[in-house]
Amino acid sequence: MNSIKEVTQMTGITASTLRYYENEGLLPHVKRDENGKRQYDEEDLEWVHFITALRATGMPIVQIQRYVQLYQAGDFTISERKAMMLQHKRDIEHKIAELYRNLDKINYKLALYDVLEAQRNHADIKI
Amino acid sequence: MNSIKEVTQMTGITASTLRYYENEGLLPHVKRDENGKRQYDEEDLEWVHFITALRATGMPIVQIQRYVQLYQAGDFTISERKAMMLQHKRDIEHKIAELYRNLDKINYKLALYDVLEAQRNHADIKI
DNA sequence: CCTTGACTTAAAGTGAACTTGAAGATTTAT
DNA sequence: ATAAATCTTCAAGTTCACTTTAAGTCAAGG
Numbered sequence: 001m002n003s004i005k006e007v008t009q010m011t012g013i014t015a016s017t018l019r020y021y022e023n024e025g026l027l028p029h030v031k032r033d034e035n036g037k038r039q040y041d042e043e044d045l046e047w048v049h050f051i052t053a054l055r056a057t058g059m060p061i062v063q064i065q066r067y068v069q070l071y072q073a074g075d076f077t078i079s080e081r082k083a084m085m086l087q088h089k090r091d092i093e094h095k096i097a098e099l100y101r102n103l104d105k106i107n108y109k110l111a112l113y114d115v116l117e118a119q120r121n122h123a124d125i126k127i
Numbered sequence: 128m129n130s131i132k133e134v135t136q137m138t139g140i141t142a143s144t145l146r147y148y149e150n151e152g153l154l155p156h157v158k159r160d161e162n163g164k165r166q167y168d169e170e171d172l173e174w175v176h177f178i179t180a181l182r183a184t185g186m187p188i189v190q191i192q193r194y195v196q197l198y199q200a201g202d203f204t205i206s207e208r209k210a211m212m213l214q215h216k217r218d219i220e221h222k223i224a225e226l227y228r229n230l231d232k233i234n235y236k237l238a239l240y241d242v243l244e245a246q247r248n249h250a251d252i253k254i
Numbered sequence: 255c256c257t258t259g260a261c262t263t264a265a266a267g268t269g270a271a272c273t274t275g276a277a278g279a280t281t282t283a284t
Numbered sequence: 285a286t287a288a289a290t291c292t293t294c295a296a297g298t299t300c301a302c303t304t305t306a307a308g309t310c311a312a313g314g
Binding site for chain 3: 141143144147151162163164182187188189
C-alpha cells in the first residue's frame with residue numbers, strides 16, 4: 001500500500017492530479033486508511049500508469065471515464081472496451097502520421113535555411 | 128488576392144481563427160481593400176499553411192509570434208530562426224517517440240483482450 | 255502542549271487557444 | 285428599396301485539464 005506522496009514519486013503525477021482523476025471517476029477503487037488517507041495498491045498503480053498512457057496519447061478525460069465505467073460494469077463490456085482501444089490505436093497512428101507529414105515541412109524549412117546561410121557565407125555557392 | 132472566406136475554404140482555418148492569428152501578430156502582412164476587408168496574397172497563404180503546420184505539431188502561439196517577429200526583423204535573424212526550427216524538429220521527434228512508446232502499451236492491452244475474448248469463446252484455448 | 259508536516263475536502267482560479275456575440279458598415283440579390 | 289450576405293471590431297464566453305487556495309483533521313517530534 002502506497003501513500004499519495006509515494007505515488008507521485010513513482011508516477012510523476014502530482015497529488016492534486018491524482019485526486020482530480022479520482023473525483024472524475026478515473027480511479028474509483030482507491031481505498032482509505034483509518035484516517036481517510038488514500039492508500040494505493042498495485043492495481044491502482046497500474047491504473048495510474050494506464051491512464052497516463054491514455055492521456056499522453058491524447059485521450060480525453062471523459063473517454064477514460066467511460067472506459068473505467070465499462071470496466072466496472074463487468075466482463076460483458078470487454079468487446080466494447082476492446083473496440084475503444086482499437087479506435088484509439090488508430091487515432092494514435094493517424095496522429096503519428098500527421099506529425100510525420102508536418103515534420104517534413106519543418107525539414108523543408110530547415111533545408112531552405114541551410115541554403116540561405118550558405119549563400120550568405122559564400123556568395124559563389126553552386127547548387 | 129483572396130477574401131477571408133476563400134482562405135477558410137483553402138486552409139480549413141475558420142475566419143475567427145484567422146483574425147485571431149492576425150491580432151496575435153502571426154499574420155502581420157495581411158492587406159486590406161478599400162473597405163477595410165482582408166485580402167490574402169500568396170505569401171499570406173504560405174504563412175497560414177506554415178502556421179498550421181507549426182500548430183499541428185504543438186508549437187505554442189507565443190513561439191510562432193516570436194518566430195514571425197524574427198522574420199520581420201530581417202535576415203540577420205536567420206540563424207536564430209533556424210535554431211528555433213531545429214529545436215522544434217527535435218521536439219516533434221521526441222513527441223513521436225513518446226507516442227510510439229505509449230502505442231506499445233495500448234497494443235499490449237489489445238493483445239490481452241484478444242486472449243480474454245478467446246478464453247470466453249473457447250474455454251479449451253491453449254496459449 | 256504545541257508546532258510541523260502530510261494529508262483531507264470543496265470551490266475557485268488558471269492558461270491556452272480559440273469561439274461567440276453584439277453592433278455596425280457595405281455589397282449583392284430580389 | 286429592402287433584405288440578405290459578408291465583412292468589420294472588440295469584448296466576453298467556452299472548453300479542457302488541471303492547479304491553487306482555504307479551511308480543517310490527525311500523528312509524530314521537541
